[in-house]
Amino acid sequence: MDGVLEPHNGWTFLTNHARVLAVIADNRNARIRDIAARCRLTERAVQKIIADLERGGYLSHTREGRSNLYRIDPSKLLRHPAEAGVTVASLLSLLVRDEADRHRPVQPSGPEV
Structure with a gap:
């Protein structure tokens, strides 16, 4: 992880999961350490979330030496009735940036609503 992230207070749009x-x-x-730092969570909280995601069938892992290789099931449907029919892949398409966009500054897309 590069540097220490600023703490966050207040509400957000996304869950820790x-x-x-x-x-x-x-x-x-x-x-786990890097996930915790990036999400601004404790390592223990990340371990619990990963266990939840694995129990729910959203995530699995295999050991590779001393590290884990995670696999996400992109076809799994989100749990809340308000997101009925929405897949993990759809959610992640909004949250994970393409490699080409990682180093490009974010540009406003139009007038604010």
């Missing part, structure tokens, strides 16, 4: 899933989608070999 969605954040963890997005970080893993971005780096399938991410360490």
Whole structure:
């Protein structure tokens, strides 16, 4: 991880589960420590979230030496009735940036609503 991230206070649009899933989608070999830092969570909280995601069938992992390789099931449907029919792949397409966009500054897309 590069540097220490600023703490965040207040409400957000995403759950911690969605954040963890997005970080893993971005780096399938991410360490718990790095996921926790990027999501601004404790390592223990990330471990619990990963266990939840695995129990729900959204995520699995295999050991590769001393690290984990995570696999996300993109066809799995989101759990809340308000997102009926929405897949994990659809969610991640909104959250994970393409490699080409990683180093490009974000440009406003139009007038604010």
